[in-house]
Amino acid sequence: MIRHHNVSRFLAIIILIAVLSACAATETTRSAGETIDDATITSSVKANLLQDEALRALQIDVDTFRGVVQLNGFVDTNDDARRAAEIAMNTPGVASVQNNLQVKPPRG
Numbered sequence: 001m002i003r004h005h006n007v008s009r010f011l012a013i014i015i016l017i018a019v020l021s022a023c024a025a026t027e028t029t030r031s032a033g034e035t036i037d038d039a040t041i042t043s044s045v046k047a048n049l050l051q052d053e054a055l056r057a058l059q060i061d062v063d064t065f066r067g068v069v070q071l072n073g074f075v076d077t078n079d080d081a082r083r084a085a086e087i088a089m090n091t092p093g094v095a096s097v098q099n100n101l102q103v104k105p106p107r108g
Helices: 002-023 032-051 078-089
Strands: 060-065 068-075 096-103
Touching: 032 060, 032 068, 032 078, 068 078, 078 096
Parallel strands: 068 096
Antiparallel strands: 060 068
């Protein structure tokens, strides 16, 4: 009976270690909490971009990894790209912004 109890305790400890290590962040992955934080930041940046009249109609993709926001897509002007980065940077939780927005070529 004592042996069964020790085996059960050992298995419980192993399972607990496995669960906790699965939730831990590594250099290339996020913890569960970081994933939720990044999703919240992404949603906030998108909402803030939609509130800006000039940027509302533009296709700007937003992705966040550990507080670093990446903006991708196309804008009409360099000013639009700068404005989008400024809005993103001023969003709570954003550590930095990688602005990969490209200006659309003029129609001709």
